[in-house]
Amino acid sequence: xxxxxxxxxxxxxxxxxxxxxxxxxxxxxxxxxxxxxxxxxxxxxxxxxxxxxxxxxxxxxxxxxxxxxxxxxxxxxxxxxxxxxxxxxxxxxxxxxxxxxxxxxxxxxxxxxxxxxxxxxxxxxxxxxxxxxxxxxxxxxxxxxxxxxxxxxxxxxxxxxxxxxxxxxxxxxxxxxxxxxxxxxxxxxxxxxxxxxxxxxxxxxxxxxxxxxxxxxxxxxxxxxxxxxxxxxxxxxxxxxxxxxxxxxxxxxxxxxxxxxxxxxxxxxxxxxxxxxxxxxxxxxxxxxxxxxxxxxxxxxxxxxxxxxxxxxxxxxxxxxxxxxxxxxxxxxxxxxxxxxxxxxxxxxxxxxxxxxxxxxxxxxxxxxxxxxxxxxxxxxxxxxxxxxxxxxxxxxxxxxxxxxxxxxxxxxxxxxxxxxxxxxxxxxxxxxxxxxxxxxxxxxxxxxxxxxxxxxxxxxxxxxxxxxxxxxxxxxxxxxxxxxxxxxxxxxxxxxxxxxxxxxxxxxxxxxxxxxxxxxxxxxxxxxxxxxxxxxxxxxxxxxxxxxxxxxxxxxxxxxxxxxxxxxxxx
Numbered sequence: 395x396x397x398x399x400x401x402x403x404x405x406x407x408x409x410x411x412x413x414x415x416x417x418x419x420x421x422x423x424x425x426x427x428x429x430x431x432x433x434x435x436x437x438x439x440x441x442x443x444x445x446x447x448x449x450x451x452x453x454x455x456x457x458x459x460x461x462x463x464x465x466x467x468x469x470x471x472x473x474x475x476x477x478x479x480x481x482x483x484x485x486x487x488x489x490x491x492x493x494x495x496x497x498x499x500x501x502x503x504x505x506x507x508x509x510x511x512x513x514x515x516x517x518x519x520x521x522x523x524x525x526x527x528x529x530x531x532x533x534x535x536x537x538x539x540x541x542x543x544x545x546x547x548x549x550x551x552x553x554x555x556x557x558x559x560x561x562x563x564x565x566x567x568x569x570x571x572x573x574x575x576x577x578x579x580x581x582x583x584x585x586x587x588x589x590x591x592x593x594x595x596x597x598x599x600x601x602x603x604x605x606x607x608x609x610x611x612x613x614x615x616x617x618x619x620x621x622x623x624x625x626x627x628x629x630x631x632x633x634x635x636x637x638x639x640x641x642x643x644x645x646x647x648x649x650x651x652x653x654x655x656x657x658x659x660x661x662x663x664x665x666x667x668x669x670x671x672x673x674x675x676x677x678x679x680x681x682x683x684x685x686x687x688x689x690x691x692x693x694x695x696x697x698x699x700x701x702x703x704x705x706x707x708x709x710x711x712x713x714x715x716x717x718x719x720x721x722x723x724x725x726x727x728x729x730x731x732x733x734x735x736x737x738x739x740x741x742x743x744x745x746x747x748x749x750x751x752x753x754x755x756x757x758x759x760x761x762x763x764x765x766x767x768x769x770x771x772x773x774x775x776x777x778x779x780x781x782x783x784x785x786x787x788x789x790x791x792x793x794x795x796x797x798x799x800x801x802x803x804x805x806x807x808x809x810x811x812x813x814x815x816x817x818x819x820x821x822x823x824x825x826x827x828x829x830x831x832x833x834x835x836x837x838x839x840x841x842x843x844x845x846x847x848x849x850x851x852x853x854x855x856x857x858x859x860x861x862x863x864x865x866x867x868x869x870x871x872x873x874x875x876x877x878x879x880x881x882x883x884x885x886x887x888x889x890x891x892x893x894x895x896x897x898x899x900x901x902x903x904x905x906x907x908x909x910x911x912x913x914x915x916x917x918x919x920x921x922x923x924x925x926x927x928x929x930x931x932x933x934x935x936x937x938x939x940x941x942x943x944x945x946x947x948x949x950x951x952x953x954x955x956x957x958x959x960x961x962x963x964x965x966x
Contacts, residue, residue: 408668421525423671423793424829427822430675444673449798451622453666454548455614455632460663462545462636463643464656466940468933469538470637472772475724476539476717480518480786481546484713488516489554491709492702496816499698503808510558511813514800515706515820517551518543519793521667530836531843534941535776536785548795549630553578555799562804574625581626586634589617593639598646603654606647610655611662613639644930644947649954674794674821681818684811695812699819706820707828710790718783728773735767761935768936775848784839791828792821844941853942856932860946863928864893864921873920882913889917893925915957922954 408422411429415422433439470477493512497505524540557571593613597606614632621631643652685692742760747753778786800817803810867873868890929950933943 404669404672405665407672408665412664412668419529419833421529421829422668423519423521423525424826426668426671427675427825430672431678431822432675434676434679439676444677444798446798446801449670449673449794450552450802451618451628453670454629454795454798455618456611457663457666457670458545458548458629458632459614459617459636460659461541462633463640463659465538465541465545465637465640466944467637467641468936468943469534469940470542472769473535473539473542476721476778476786477542477546479713479717480539480543482550484710485513485516485547485550485554487713488706488709489513489551492516492705495702495705496698499701500809500812504562506558506561507803507807507809507813510555510562510803510807511800511817513551513554513558514803514813514817515702515792515796516554517547517792517795518790519795519821519825521671521793530833532785532836532841533776533782534844534939535778536782536841538940539778539786540789545633546630549578549582549627549633552629552799553627555802559802559804562807577625578627579630581624582621582628582630583634585621585624585626586617586631587638589613589631590635590638591642593635594642594646597651598648601648601651603648603650606651607655607658610639610659644926644933648958649951650958653951653955670794674797674818677797678818678822681811681815685815692815695815696819698812699816700823702816703820703823703827706792706824707788707790711787714783714787718778718780718786721778725773725777728770731770735763735770739763739767764935764937772936776844781839781841785832785836785841788828788832788835791825793825794821796821849939849941852938853945856929856938856942856946859932860925860928861893863924865890867921867924868893868917873924874917885913885917888914889921892918893921915960918957919954922950922957926950926954 407429408426411425412422415425489509489512491512492515493505493509496511497503497508500508521544524537524544528537553575554571557574593609593616597609600606600609613635617631617635618628622628643655647655682692685695742756742763745751745756747756751759797814797818800814803813807813868886874886929943929946932938
């Protein structure tokens with residue numbers, strides 16, 4: 395009964411804080427940590443000490459899966475270089491830098507334990523950063539880099555933490571750590587790919603929103619558990635499975651399946667995120683009490699945590715500056731490659747299929763050339779610049795995962811209670827300091843949002859292509875033909891008028907009833923299928939931004955789900 399009451403109060407607190415934070419324009423995770431910390435010192439509130447495995451193996455996989463499913467694979471691919479730099483290289487740099495600091499200032503703390511604590515505080519939690527960024531209109535590329543970093547850096551840090559913990563019990567070489575890291579990434583990626591493709595294939599066969607959503611809820615654990623058992627990164631396997639699922643869902647799953655899954659996962663992610671940050675605050679009192687029971691001064695641990703917070707902030711800023719410079723060099727290279735790509739495209743356009751270059755091979759080369767040109771246009775149109783670099787440098791907040799990872803340190807680790815409190819101080823300081831000041835940094839740096847005129851024009855062009863596909867389908871005898879003959883011209887004209895993406899639907903029930911409800915629904919669904927095929931083709935080419943593609947996909951899903959429901963009601 396007590397646990398049930400706690401869960402109910404937690405959900406009420408999460409929803410209430412979300413409403414309150416929205417009105418204040420403050421990210422909810424920041425307020426939840428403060429609320430949780432305040433509640434931990436209220437008399438009568440029990441001490442909270444959740445097993446770290448519950449967070450790392452029970453909460454982290456579905457959280458990462460939910461984020462990965464909703465992240466367009468195109469954005470991840472195009473931002474792979476900055477994401478890898480921040481999520482892998484910076485994690486290693488932060489682990490080494492802070493590990494040296496802890497080894498130098500904490501007596502009797504060996505190198506393995508020092509590096510283990512460094513790995514614990516190295517990954518960032520991008521939930522608060524992206525929520526603030528979206529509220530203030532950060533450019534989509536900055537948001538995509540932050541989301542991608544948040545997906546991958548937990549895997550990097552946990553692999554390094556596992557190697558450091560193993561070194562506590564024996565010697566571990568640099569080559570051994572490198573080999574373990576490569577193995578963890580390779581095996582996790584393979585498992586994630588297999589689980590992702592199997593997930594969409596099996597759920598596509600079911601064709602039932604309830605069943606497919608039920609299966610989706612266990613997919614993160616299906617990817618996580620075998621990867622961990624194999625000694626690889628379960629977290630990375632979950633991320634890969636989520637990216638594959640999100641990319642392949644449009645091909646294998648029905649509209650109702652996608653809509654139901656989106657709502658359910660957003661709700662689950664909202665509760666899990668809120669619960670994790672609330673729990674982080676509730677654990678503050680217990681962390682302080684554990685340190686007070688030892689000979690290590692509490693204020694000493696707090697001071698080391700504050701100093702470590704400054705170090706991780708400075709390391710990130712120092713790392714992001716040259717990284718943005720390298721990305722600007724990529725932009726210059728992209729600009730210089732335009733003429734060369736134009737020449738190659740002209741030669742391809744003039745080339746005719748022959749024995750050496752078949753028509754299929756030629757089409758493949760045309761697709762590849764179009765994608766490369768679209769990637770070049772992306773680098774030219776959506777640059778990060780120094781303003782975006784300022785935001786990336788300051789958006790390095792740590793979170794509840796850091797606290798949970800610290801609690802996985804073995805009991806025999808020297809000064810373990812102090813190390814856990816240090817990790818908590820780093821997480822809390824960076825989360826609150828950088829989280830509350832990030833809006834001011836964004837405004838001061840004057841980071842320009844995405845050009846609304848460019849996005850509007852791009853979306854109109856995309857709608858034009860989909861409307862063209864709908865028109866082509868309505869001129870195809872195979873589409874407008876039925877078992878009883880050809881669809882009437884009146885029904886075809888009604889479908890033509892209703893096939894403009896995003897257009898408000900007029901009430902024409904009587905007109906549809908008069909000219910054939912079954913014919914209308916059947917033809918509308920066929921045309922929607924043609925529009926969806928066209929959307930998948932342009933997505934493959936990379937000609938449009940993920941915002942435009944996602945918006946069009948959502949509108950098509952809504953219309954298809956509505957028509958399927960009406961058609962089922964009519965037939966029933």
